[in-house]
Amino acid sequence: MTRDLKSNAQNIMLQLNQDNLKQSAFAKYKLVNNSLRQIVKSNPKDMLVVEIGDVKDLEFHPQVKICRWGTSEDTNEVNFSIRAQEEAGATLKELPDGTIVYKAKDYEVHQYDKPDASEEGGYEIEVFLTSKPNTNIFEFTISTKGLDFFYQPALTQAEIDEGASRPPEVIGSYAVYHATKGGMNDVAGMEYKVGKFCHIYRPKAIDANGVEVWADLHIENGILTVTVPQKFLDDAVYPVRVDPTFGYTSIGATGISLVNNTLRAAYPYSPTLNGTLDSLSLYHPASSNSANFRPVIYTTANVLVDYGSEVNVLSAGGWYNGNFDLGASVNTGTNYKLGFWIDPDEAPALYTAYDSNVNYELDRDNIAYHATNVPPDPFTVSSTIADRQHSIYATYTASGGGTSIKDIIGGGFIMFPR
Numbered sequence: 001m002t003r004d005l006k007s008n009a010q011n012i013m014l015q016l017n018q019d020n021l022k023q024s025a026f027a028k029y030k031l032v033n034n035s036l037r038q039i040v041k042s043n044p045k046d047m048l049v050v051e052i053g054d055v056k057d058l059e060f061h062p063q064v065k066i067c068r069w070g071t072s073e074d075t076n077e078v079n080f081s082i083r084a085q086e087e088a089g090a091t092l093k094e095l096p097d098g099t100i101v102y103k104a105k106d107y108e109v110h111q112y113d114k115p116d117a118s119e120e121g122g123y124e125i126e127v128f129l130t131s132k133p134n135t136n137i138f139e140f141t142i143s144t145k146g147l148d149f150f151y152q153p154a155l156t157q158a159e160i161d162e163g164a165s166r167p168p169e170v171i172g173s174y175a176v177y178h179a180t181k182g183g184m185n186d187v188a189g190m191e192y193k194v195g196k197f198c199h200i201y202r203p204k205a206i207d208a209n210g211v212e213v214w215a216d217l218h219i220e221n222g223i224l225t226v227t228v229p230q231k232f233l234d235d236a237v238y239p240v241r242v243d244p245t246f247g248y249t250s251i252g253a254t255g256i257s258l259v260n261n262t263l264r265a266a267y268p269y270s271p272t273l274n275g276t277l278d279s280l281s282l283y284h285p286a287s288s289n290s291a292n293f294r295p296v297i298y299t300t301a302n303v304l305v306d307y308g309s310e311v312n313v314l315s316a317g318g319w320y321n322g323n324f325d326l327g328a329s330v331n332t333g334t335n336y337k338l339g340f341w342i343d344p345d346e347a348p349a350l351y352t353a354y355d356s357n358v359n360y361e362l363d364r365d366n367i368a369y370h371a372t373n374v375p376p377d378p379f380t381v382s383s384t385i386a387d388r389q390h391s392i393y394a395t396y397t398a399s400g401g402g403t404s405i406k407d408i409i410g411g412g413f414i415m416f417p418r
Contacts, residue, residue: 118247
C-alpha cells in the first residue's frame with residue numbers, strides 16, 4: 001500500500017458533515033475551511049494548535065498538523081504535518097466518539113484525539129486494514145518547519161546497568177525538537193523549556209483478536225514509513241489497525257536514576273542574549289528515587305559560574321526549580337554546563353529524564369555533596385555520557401530590561417537509526 005507521493009485527485013470533493021460535527025465529541029474543534037482546528041494549549045508563551053485536515057484546502061484530506069509557539073492560532077514558529085495515503089472515491093464519516101474515518105476500498109484512516117499519549121495530550125492517525133494488504137510497508141508524507149528529529153534506539157546493556165529505562169513504545173521512536181531554540185521566555189517571548197516539540201512513538205499493529213506486534217518506524221526525505229512484520233499480517237485476523245501516535249510533550253521519554261553524592265552537568269547550552277542568571281529547572285519523573293539537589297552552572301571550560309540552595313524533590317513527578325544565589329552574568333557565544341549536585345541523605349538516587357541526542361553530553365564529578373559549601377571550582381570530569389539531552393534548562397534575565405529567557409539550543413538534522 002505504498003502511496004503515490006503526488007496528490008491523489010478525487011472524483012468527489014470530500015466534505016465534513018456539519019450536522020455530525022454538532023456531536024459533543026467535536027465541541028473542542030473549530031471548523032476552518034472544511035478542516036478542524038483545536039487549541040490544545042492557549043498559553044501565549046507556549047501555544048499548541050492541532051489541525052485535522054488541511055485548512056488551506058477546501059477539500060478534506062487525511063492529515064494531521066501540529067503547530068507550536070505561535071502568537072495566535074493562525075501562526076507558529078514550528079510545525080509538523082503528516083498525511084496518509086489517499087484514494088479516488090474515498091468517503092468520509094464522523095463518529096460520535098470524535099473519530100474521523102476516511103474510508104477507501106481496502107483500508108480506512110481513523111483520526112482521533114489521544115489525551116493519554118503524554119502529559120500534554122496527543123493525537124493518533126491510524127491505518128485500519130480491512131483485509132490482508134499486498135505490502136507490509138505503509139508510507140505517510142510529512143512536512144515540517146523548524147524541527148529536528150532524533151531517533152531513540154534500544155538502550156545498550158551498559159546504559160541499562162547504569163540505571164536507564166526506555167519504555168517499549170520509545171524504543172525505535174523519534175524525539176522532535178525545535179531546531180534552533182530551547183527556550184526564550186520574556187514578557188513578550190516564548191516558553192520553550194528544553195525545546196522539545198513532541199514525541200512520535202513506536203507504532204503497534206493490532207489484529208481483531210487483540211494480538212499485537214511492534215512495527216518499525218523510519219523518517220527520511222519527507223516520508224514517515226511504518227513497516228509491519230510480514231508474518232503478523234499473514235497470520236492476523238482482520239481488520240488490523242496500525243497506530244502511529246504523536247504525543248505533545250516537553251519532557252524526555254527515557255528515565256535514569258543517577259546515584260547520589262555526585263555532581264552532574266549537561267551541555268552545551270548557550271544564551272541567546274547577554275544577561276544574569278535566575279534559576280535552573282530539572283524534570284523529575286514520579287519515583288521514590290527523589291534525592292534533593294543543588295543547581296549549579298559551569299562554563300564548558302569547567303569554571304564555576306553560579307550555584308544555589310538545595311531543592312526539595314518529592315516522589316511526585318514534575319519540574320523542580322532552584323534559584324541561583326549570585327545572579328552571575330552569562331554571555332551569548334559562550335557555552336555552559338547546566339548542573340545538579342545530588343544530596344545523599346534523602347534517597348539513593350535522583351530519577352531524571354532525557355532523550356538520545358548526539359549533540360549533548362552529561363559529565364560527572366565524583367565530589368561528595370555538601371548542602372551549603374560553594375561547589376567545586378573547577379569541575380573535575382570523572383566520566384562522560386555521550387548522546388544524551390537531559391530535561392533541564394536555565395532561566396536568566398536579559399541585560400537592559402526585565403526579560404526572562406529560558407534557553408536551550410537544539411540540534412540540526414534528523415538522527416537516523418544506528
